[in-house]
Amino acid sequence: MEDVKKLEEFQAKIDAEIKIEPKDWMPEDYRKHLQRQISQHAHSEVIGMQPEGNWISRAPSLRAKVVLLAKIQDEAGHGQYLYAAAETLGKSRDEYIEELQTEKAKYSSIFNYPTLSWADMGAVGWLVDGAAIVNQVSLQRTSYGPYSRAMVRICKEESFHQRQGYEIIAHMAQGTPEQKEMAQDALNRFWWPSLMMFGPHDSDSPNMGNGVKWKIKRETNDELRQKFIDKTVQQAEVIGLTIPDPDLKWNEEKGHYDFGEIDWDEFWNVVKGNGPCNKQRLQHHIKAHEDGKWVREAANAYAQKQKNKQLVA
Amino acid sequence: MTKEEALFNYCLRLGDSSLILGQRMSEWCSNGPIIEEDIALTNIALDLIGQARTMLTYAGQLEGKGRTEDDFAYKRNEREFYNTLLSERPNGHFGDTTIRNFLHSAYYYHLFKVLSNSKDEMIAAHSVKSLKEVTYHLRHSAEWVVRLGDGTEESHQKVQKSFNDLWEYTGDLFEMNKVDELLIKEGIAVDLNDVKKEWLKTINEVLDRATLSKPEDAYMHSGRLNAIHSEYLGHLLAEMQFLPRAYPDAKW
Ligand SMILES: [Fe+2]
Ligand SMILES: [Fe+2]
Ligand SMILES: [Fe+2]
Numbered sequence: 001m002e003d004v005k006k007l008e009e010f011q012a013k014i015d016a017e018i019k020i021e022p023k024d025w026m027p028e029d030y031r032k033h034l035q036r037q038i039s040q041h042a043h044s045e046v047i048g049m050q051p052e053g054n055w056i057s058r059a060p061s062l063r064a065k066v067v068l069l070a071k072i073q074d075e076a077g078h079g080q081y082l083y084a085a086a087e088t089l090g091k092s093r094d095e096y097i098e099e100l101q102t103e104k105a106k107y108s109s110i111f112n113y114p115t116l117s118w119a120d121m122g123a124v125g126w127l128v129d130g131a132a133i134v135n136q137v138s139l140q141r142t143s144y145g146p147y148s149r150a151m152v153r154i155c156k157e158e159s160f161h162q163r164q165g166y167e168i169i170a171h172m173a174q175g176t177p178e179q180k181e182m183a184q185d186a187l188n189r190f191w192w193p194s195l196m197m198f199g200p201h202d203s204d205s206p207n208m209g210n211g212v213k214w215k216i217k218r219e220t221n222d223e224l225r226q227k228f229i230d231k232t233v234q235q236a237e238v239i240g241l242t243i244p245d246p247d248l249k250w251n252e253e254k255g256h257y258d259f260g261e262i263d264w265d266e267f268w269n270v271v272k273g274n275g276p277c278n279k280q281r282l283q284h285h286i287k288a289h290e291d292g293k294w295v296r297e298a299a300n301a302y303a304q305k306q307k308n309k310q311l312v313a
Numbered sequence: 314m315t316k317e318e319a320l321f322n323y324c325l326r327l328g329d330s331s332l333i334l335g336q337r338m339s340e341w342c343s344n345g346p347i348i349e350e351d352i353a354l355t356n357i358a359l360d361l362i363g364q365a366r367t368m369l370t371y372a373g374q375l376e377g378k379g380r381t382e383d384d385f386a387y388k389r390n391e392r393e394f395y396n397t398l399l400s401e402r403p404n405g406h407f408g409d410t411t412i413r414n415f416l417h418s419a420y421y422y423h424l425f426k427v428l429s430n431s432k433d434e435m436i437a438a439h440s441v442k443s444l445k446e447v448t449y450h451l452r453h454s455a456e457w458v459v460r461l462g463d464g465t466e467e468s469h470q471k472v473q474k475s476f477n478d479l480w481e482y483t484g485d486l487f488e489m490n491k492v493d494e495l496l497i498k499e500g501i502a503v504d505l506n507d508v509k510k511e512w513l514k515t516i517n518e519v520l521d522r523a524t525l526s527k528p529e530d531a532y533m534h535s536g537r538l539n540a541i542h543s544e545y546l547g548h549l550l551a552e553m554q555f556l557p558r559a560y561p562d563a564k565w
Contacts, residue, residue, distance in 0.1 A: 049343040049351075056339045060556035060565040061383045062332075062366050065339070066359060072342055073355045080348050118556055118565070168565075176563045284343065292346025294471065295407045298464025305463065 014215050019145035022088035030214055034144050035089045036105070037216065039096040042082035043107035045075045047100075047281050051115040052124060060118055067164055068121060074157045081153060085146040101286050109267070110190075110197050112275030119172050119179070119186035125165015127187075127194040127232070133158045134228045135198065143215040166235060173239040180240075187236065188244045195259075196267045198225040204264075229257050316499055319492045320433065321375045322395065323502060325385070326537065327439075328368030329396035332386060333546070334417060335361030336553055340404055353453060357414065360446040364439070371435050387557040391547050392540050399482040401546045408461055408472040412479050415454035415519065420486050421447040423511040424503070432500035455519045462523025469524065476520075477528045484533025486512075492538075 006025050013020065020026055049072050056072070059065035083093045099105035110128050115121070136158060139151045169186065172179040199205060199221040211217040219227075229248075236243050247260035269275065338358035345351030369382040399417050404410045425447060428440035461472040487505040496502030520527055536542055556565070 046343075046348065053342040056342055057336065057552050058555050060387075060563075062362055062369075062386055064565055066362055066366075069339055069342065069355055069359050069362070073352055073359070076348050076352050076355075080352075083348075171565065175565075176560065178560060179563050288344045288346070291344070292350075292407065294465070294467050295346040295350075295461070298461050298468030300464075301468075302460040302464045 011213075014143050014213075017215075019148060020143055021145045029210060030216075031089055033211060033214070033216060034147065035086060035091055035096075038082055038086040038089070038144075038147055039091075039099065040106050040108075042079050042086055042096065043100045043105060044111065045079035045082060047107045047111045047285060048128075049075050049079075050281055050284055051111055051113070051277070052121060054115050055118060055121050058118070059121075064121075064168075071125070071161050071164060074161065078150075078154045078157070081150045085144075085150045088146045097289070101282065101289065103273070103282070106271070107281075108197060109270040109275060110193050111281060112270050112277045113189065113193050114276050116189070117182045117186060119169055119182035120190070122165050122167075122169025122172060122183065123186035123190040125161050125163075126169055126235070127165075127190050128197070129158050129161040129165060130232060131194045131197045131228050133162055134224050134231075138217075138219045138224060141215070141218050169241070170239040173241050183239075184241055187241050191244050192262060192266075193270075195225055195229070195262055196270075198222075198228070200264070200267070226256055229259055233257055314491060314495060316495065316501075317375050319495045320436075320501060321372055322492050323436075323496055324368045324372035324375065326395040326397075328365045328372060328385065329394045330400045330417075331361045331368065332365035333394070333396040333549065334400035334414075335359075335365060336549060337400065337402075337404055338410075338414075341410070346407055354410075357450050357453070360443075360450070364443050364446070367439050367442075371439070383557065387554045391542050391550060394542065394546060394550075395537060395540055396542075396546075397482075397537050398485045398534055398543065399479065401543060401549060402479060402482060403545055405475065406471065408468070409475045409479070411454055411457045411461060412472060412475040414450060415458050416479060416483055416516070417486075418447050418450035418454055419512050419515045419519075420483075420508070422451045423508045423515070424505075426511075427503045427508065431502070436501060451515075455515075458519055458525070459523040462520070462525040472523075473525050476525060480528040481532060481534055485535045485537050488535050488538055490538045 007027060010020070010024075010026060010030075013024075020030075052068065052072050052075075056065060056068055059068050083096060086096055087093060096105065100107065110131075115124065133155060136151050136155050140148055140155060142148045142151065169183050172183040174180075175183075202220045202222045205221055212220070233243060233248065245260045247258065249258050251258045270278070273279075335358045338354055338361060341351065341354040341358070343351065345354055365386070366382045369385040372385060373380040373382065397417070397420075399413060399420075402409075402413055404413075421443065425440040425444040428436055429444060431437040431440065458472065461468040463469070487509045489505050493502050493505065497504055517527065556563075
């Protein structure tokens, strides 16, 4: 059969590390897998603007305000490239946004946690962007060309965000007793949810099979999580903060940190929509979208009028 | 009043207007009608806060008491702010924000154009740099005024109302007092009546393209020169100043 031959050619390309491009033939499942993954990533960038946006108006110095604003703006830009990459798979940004708003598509659960103090701006940059980088560095080698190129561009900015976040929390950890308390509290609240960002254990991750074979995903959830932990533990020690895991211990033999069990009930609860901010985040997105409807309509109407004028002229 | 005292006040006017408008613009983050516009609006916020930092830092140097940009932004009360009344108006809907930005950036555009030749080097340099930014702000907001004005029936009506509502805060932009008088003599400041003429040309030209009409000149509010504000400013400051006020010993 034709499809079998096409599929073989496709797999041969993947095995030879040749990127798949939008015009190339691809199995329908590959397309669907990528549509889901890239749009979910795009939605995460956009929804992720909210917990950090929560502190722009209260940033404690003008410099801090500018840095935070610019950071969130980068995230909006990431959303933009990722929607563009997802659109190359034959679905429009509007359709993807519709899926988000009707809860057919997900976004990273980490953004369903609230940001409760200025230290959270540190914790989010340090841990959330830090975890995102581990995942995204790996995705630079993903097999789909537009996604891989978007990741290369995004990774540079993410490592900048991670350093800025670390700078905020490090500064607070060395500040007044109240600041230090806020810093530790932020780490306590964001540590476990950051580990959950990598997803379930490999043994509980049903969609992985093809993702790995097709080189969409280059490393497994558990491998990526371990990398993140290994690089982050010392960063906490350096600034005198304690990682809230009594089981965390260096394992000389493995050359990795051992760590305690993740609360998977919490994870699934948040995924299912019961996190502290799920409803708020989605309602916020829908409200902005609906409030902007008349603006988008006006812009379209104006563009149409200009087009008609040109046709007449 | 010495020249330094007058110039100090002049810097606060410029710095405060940029700061308050920048704070307002930053409220748009994650609330824009499309991502591209979210980015554009926060870009404007970034430029404005950058302008504020330069002017407030300079004010601190002129005053010579060691106050920093953050001391000015975070440790003053309503009655010590000299921003334009227009800059503190709430964002409202996208049309309200568009009109407020258009009126304000057209003001800044014509103001910085002439202040680029100020005899005070800092004011001149600040104006040259800011002019580049506000040229973009003006173009961006004017394009939206035209799109909304000449878009749909709904957008036309909405934005015409925004214009009518905000017009009464534009008189305040051009008021002058002894500070201006002294600085104009020194070749540092400019006559705002001249700025107003150019500003009006821009407003009329864009309104015309947007098929909007200019409201009748009725009562104009004033306050900027005497640091008299609307009630909105106090709430904006309470939010903005929260951390440095709550933790006076902390450095961030
Ligand atoms: Fe990002
Ligand atoms: Fe990301
Ligand atoms: Fe980021």
